[in-house]
Every structure is written in structure tokens, then in C-alpha cells.
Amino acid sequence: MNAPTNATAADRKRWAKYLVDERAEAKVYRRLAERKTGEEREILLALADAEGRHESHWLTLLGGEPAKLPRPGLRTRILGSMASGFGSIFVLALAQAAEARSPYGSEADATPAMAADEQVHHEVVRGLAARGRRRLSGTFRAAVFGANDGLVSNLALVMGIGATGVAPAFVLFSGVAGLLAGALSMGAGEFVSVRSQRELLEATKPSDFAEVPLTEVDIDANEVALIYRSRGVDADEALDRARKVLAAAHNGATPQRVVTVDEDDIVGNAWGAAISSFLFFASGAIIPVLPWLFGLSGVAALVLALVLVGIALMATGAMVGVLSGTSPLKRALRQLAIGFGAAAVTYVLGLVFGVSVA
Incomplete structure (x- = not known):
């Protein structure tokens, strides 16, 4: 897209504001990524890259880097200052609210792809913030x-x-x-x-098949499958698991423990x-x-x-x-x-x- 020749001063001022906000938001995501590893780091860097694409759009409309740029919005500046010194959960929660208020949906000079990006960003940031909230x-x-x-x-x-x-x-x-x-x-x-x-969870833990050698028990795959089905596994998958467990037992392998519930749920220390x-x-x-x-x-x-x-x-x-x-x-x-x-x-x-x- 080339820079429009009939752009007004108000248009250029608005585009410049979008430009500095996109840069500031990308910087926030990169700062957060520096404190993360693995998948969360990759997601945050991808968000920063997307903000960079939006930045390029506004630079094109402006015809290059303006001689003077406005300051980013107050909310974006707060996010930037918090990104270095506060826990990421607080920053992501604020970023979630900021992404939800994106003006691109009603901005004629933003592309439909940019408006869609901002909706996706809101959901991505909400997901990242939800992880932190759960922890x-x-x-x-x-x-x-x-x-x-x-x-x-x-x-x-x-x-x-x-x-x-x-x-x-x-x-x-x-x-x-x-x-x-x-x-x-x-x-x-x-x-x-x-x-x-903790006592209630302990009472609901599944037993260990290794306590009883399955080869010595008069039991068929259908009955073993009932154990899995009682723990929320559908009938076909339960039958498949049961057959694998019995086959392993008859071949001399140690049966594996049946785990269909998340035993890593953190209850906390009393x-x-x-x-x-x-x-x-x-x-x-x-x-x-x-x-x-x-x-x-x-x-x-x-x-x-x-x-x-x-x-x-x-x-x-x-x-x-x-x-x-x-x-x-x-x-x-x-x-x-x-x-x-x-x-x-x-x-x-x-x-x-x-x-x-x-």
C-alpha cells in the first residue's frame, strides 16, 4: 500500500499514534518473552512480530518514519513500565483488556486482517493470562x-x-x-x-495393577475395560487399553498403573x-x-x-x-x-x- 496523497493532518496524527502504540506493545511482548521459556516465550515473540507487521502498515501510510512522533497512550506506557518490574500475570491481564479495546474494527485505514489479528491477539493473551491465573x-x-x-x-x-x-x-x-x-x-x-x-484425593487415586499379577487372575479384557470406563474413558478406548495391559502381562511385562485422572493437581501444603x-x-x-x-x-x-x-x-x-x-x-x-x-x-x-x- 502506498502513502495516500490526500491524507489530512488529522489522519497522519492518528496513524502516528497507532504506529507508536504498536511499537510499544511489541516491546512489551518482547520484554515478557525474555522472562519466559519454551512455548510461552514463542507465543509472546510471535505476538511481537505481529505487532511489527501492523507497525509496517502505518509506516507505509505515513510514507516513512515521521520527523516527530507522539508519545504512546498512557495504558501502553504503563504496560511498558510494568513489563520489566512486575509479574507477567499483571501485565498480561492489562494487555488482555487493551487488546479487547482495539480500535481497528472501526478504523477505515486498518486492513481487515489487522482487525482480525487484534481479535486473535485478545484470545491468545487471554489464554496466556489464564495460565498465570491458574498457577x-x-x-x-x-x-x-x-x-x-x-x-x-x-x-x-x-x-x-x-x-x-x-x-x-x-x-x-x-x-x-x-x-x-x-x-x-x-x-x-x-x-x-x-x-x-488431600485425603479425599488420596481416596480416589486408582490402584496399581502391579499389586496383583494379571496373569493369575481369572479376568477378561471386557472386565478390565470396565475399570477404565469407570474413570471416564470411552468404551472403545477402554477396551483397547485393557487388551494392551493384558497382553503385556501375559508377555511378562510389568503392568503399568492405570492413570486417567490428573494426579499432579496441586492442592497445596496444609x-x-x-x-x-x-x-x-x-x-x-x-x-x-x-x-x-x-x-x-x-x-x-x-x-x-x-x-x-x-x-x-x-x-x-x-x-x-x-x-x-x-x-x-x-x-x-x-x-x-x-x-x-x-x-x-x-x-x-x-x-x-x-x-x-x-
């Missing part, structure tokens, strides 16, 4: 749930106790007691949950989950208590507790939004509304049953 899910769930529970439960506790008008020392004691009780409860609950899940839940809950629960720890009391302590917890709630909510590929602001406001809603209920109860705020 992160257990730890992230414990971190967010633990910290959020600590923030909300202890804020509600100190707001309710503080509203009764009791001495600041009693509010502080209640907050610390709530922190310890909640953290211990979270830790114990996580320990029991993980240990129970003690590790318990300790992390304890620490995450405590890290959240300490924040509402800080004003009283530093000697404040009354309305000043309550307001500061609300401000500190509000910031923390919005931060955890925004993080969930980024990682889930949804609006960080909406998730932040949702967390804030839930936390402050719980605190408002206990505060009103404290006013009803108390005297006044000292």
Missing part, C-alpha cells in the same frame, strides 16, 4: 480472602466497640483480640480444608496454607487497629481507621479487577461498599447499645 489462584485466593476478611471483620469490630463510648484501651484490646482470634480461625480452617481435600492464611488475615486486621496503637481515640481514631481500611479495600479490589481482566475501579468500589457496609451495621449497633463516642 496463582490458590495463593492469590488465600491472600485476598485472608487480607479482606481481616480488614472487614476487624474494622466492623472496632467501629462497633468504639461507637459504644468505651475507653480507647478497651477498643485496642478488642481489636488485637479480634486479630488473633480471626487469624487463628482462618489458619485452622485452611489447614483442615487442605488436609481434607501447614503452608494455614500459616499464609494466618499472616494474610493478620496483615489486614492490623490496619483498623493502627489509630489506637498510635494513641488516637474517639472520632479521630474511627475516621482514620475508615480511611486506612478504605485505601486497603480499594487496593485489593483493584488488584482483583486487574487479574480478572475486569474494571479495577468497579472491583475497588465493590470491596469498599462491602467493607463499609459491614462497618456501618456494627457502628449503628454500637450507638444503640452504647453511650456516646468519647
